[in-house]
Amino acid sequence: MSLYNKIIAIYSELSDYDFCFGDIKLQNDSDGNGDYIAKWEHPTLPRPTEEQLA
Amino acid sequence: MAITINGSGTIGGVSVGGLPDGIVDTDMLASAAVEQAKIASGVVGTGPAFHAYNNSGDVSISVNSFSKVTLNAESYDTNNCFDTSNYRFTPNVAGYYQFTSRVSVGGSSMSRALATLAKNGTMFIYGNDIPTNVYGTVCDGLIYLNGTTDYVELYIYITATNPQFGGGIGNTFLQGFLARAA
Numbered sequence: 001m002s003l004y005n006k007i008i009a010i011y012s013e014l015s016d017y018d019f020c021f022g023d024i025k026l027q028n029d030s031d032g033n034g035d036y037i038a039k040w041e042h043p044t045l046p047r048p049t050e051e052q053l054a
Numbered sequence: 055m056a057i058t059i060n061g062s063g064t065i066g067g068v069s070v071g072g073l074p075d076g077i078v079d080t081d082m083l084a085s086a087a088v089e090q091a092k093i094a095s096g097v098v099g100t101g102p103a104f105h106a107y108n109n110s111g112d113v114s115i116s117v118n119s120f121s122k123v124t125l126n127a128e129s130y131d132t133n134n135c136f137d138t139s140n141y142r143f144t145p146n147v148a149g150y151y152q153f154t155s156r157v158s159v160g161g162s163s164m165s166r167a168l169a170t171l172a173k174n175g176t177m178f179i180y181g182n183d184i185p186t187n188v189y190g191t192v193c194d195g196l197i198y199l200n201g202t203t204d205y206v207e208l209y210i211y212i213t214a215t216n217p218q219f220g221g222g223i224g225n226t227f228l229q230g231f232l233a234r235a236a
Contacts, residue, residue, distance in 0.1 A: 004118040012102065016166060016213045018117045025177065026119035027209075035119045038176075 003035035006053050011045050018042070071112030101232025102133040108221040112160070115217050120170060120177060120209040121133040123157055123219060125228055141207055143228070148236035155181070156192045158225040161214025168211040171228075174204060190225070196233065205231070209227045 001009075008014060018024050021022055027038035040047040092093040106125040115121040125141045135145045145151060159167040169181035181193025197206060208228040210219050219226055 001115045002119070004116065005063040016118060020166060020168060020183075020211055020213070021180075027114070028116055028119050029175075030122040030124050036114050038120070 003037070003053070007048060008047050009010075010052055014045070057219045076080075083124065083221075092227065095209075099232060099235070100132075101147050101149065101231075101235065102135045102151075103231035104131040104133075104136045104143060105129040105227060105229040106131070106136045106138065106141075106143070107223045107227035108219070109223070111221045112218045113221070115210065115219065117215070117217050118213055120172075120211050122172075123169075123208040123210050123226060123228070125208065125226075127223075129223060137186055141200060141206045143207070144188065144203070144205040145199050145232065146201055147232055148199065148231050150196050150234040150236075151206070151230050152194075152196050152200050152233040153179075153206060153228065153230040154194050155228040156190055156193070156209050156224075156226065157208070157210045158190050158222065159184075159212055159214075159217070160189060160220060161212055162215040164212065164217070166211070166213035166216035167191045167217075170209045170211065171197065172209050173197055173199075173236035175207075178210065198236070201236070 004019065006040065019026060023043065025039035026035050028035045041043040056222045106128050108123060109127040110124065111122060119143055122141055126138050128136060128138060134145045138201055153171055155169055155171065157169045165183050165186055170177050171179040171193050177195060178197060179195035181191050199206065
């Protein structure tokens with residue numbers, strides 16, 4: 001499951017817009033380390049923990 | 055021809071056009087002494103210019119994540135400033151660089167694709183946000199780079215099932231050049 005899908009499973013109220021132009025940025029630097037949360041500045045939803053994303 | 059040394063650091067008596075080639079070099083010119091009007095027409099700068107592209111065919115990426123586009127081939131790279139191992143342009147001359155890029159995109163039920171130029175790892179200029187059934191997104195922009203540590207990369211964001219970008223010299227590329235020195 002992708003990082004995006006894991007986050008949506010936790011916060012179903014988030015939309016594509018939140019990830020594209022909003023307060024959340026997922027990034028993959030094509031270096032073999034996979035997706036990561038580059039920015040999480042959502043005004044109400046806390047950043048998911050590593051346990052939640054595991 | 056009489057040459058007079060007047061004791062104040064100047065030489066008089068040198069006729070117009072009297073200096074042969076090779077007498078005056080860069081070190082003999084004062085800083086900022088060459089004006090625009092003194093540059094001949096048809097002369098352009100010799101700053102960095104490059105064109106890098108992906109030649110790997112279709113590359114799968116993650117949905118809704120800004121993924122760096124793997125630009126693993128070059129058409130030209132005048133100053134060897136583009137690195138095809140980390141897909142990064144790090145120029146060796148400070149100034150304002152004009153970039154043009156395009157990414158061919160695909161995936162099932164695609165509803166968004168967005169090419170983005172990143173400066174030093176952070177999204178900097180967003181391209182056109184394309185909807186369903188359009189297969190290429192472009193991103194252009196002018197970015198200042200310090201000529202030592204600053205770098206630019208191309209990222210792609212796709213909302214689709216099984217998102218991917220395509221390869222090809224004219225399909226998925228990043229090109230740029232020094233438009234104005236710092």
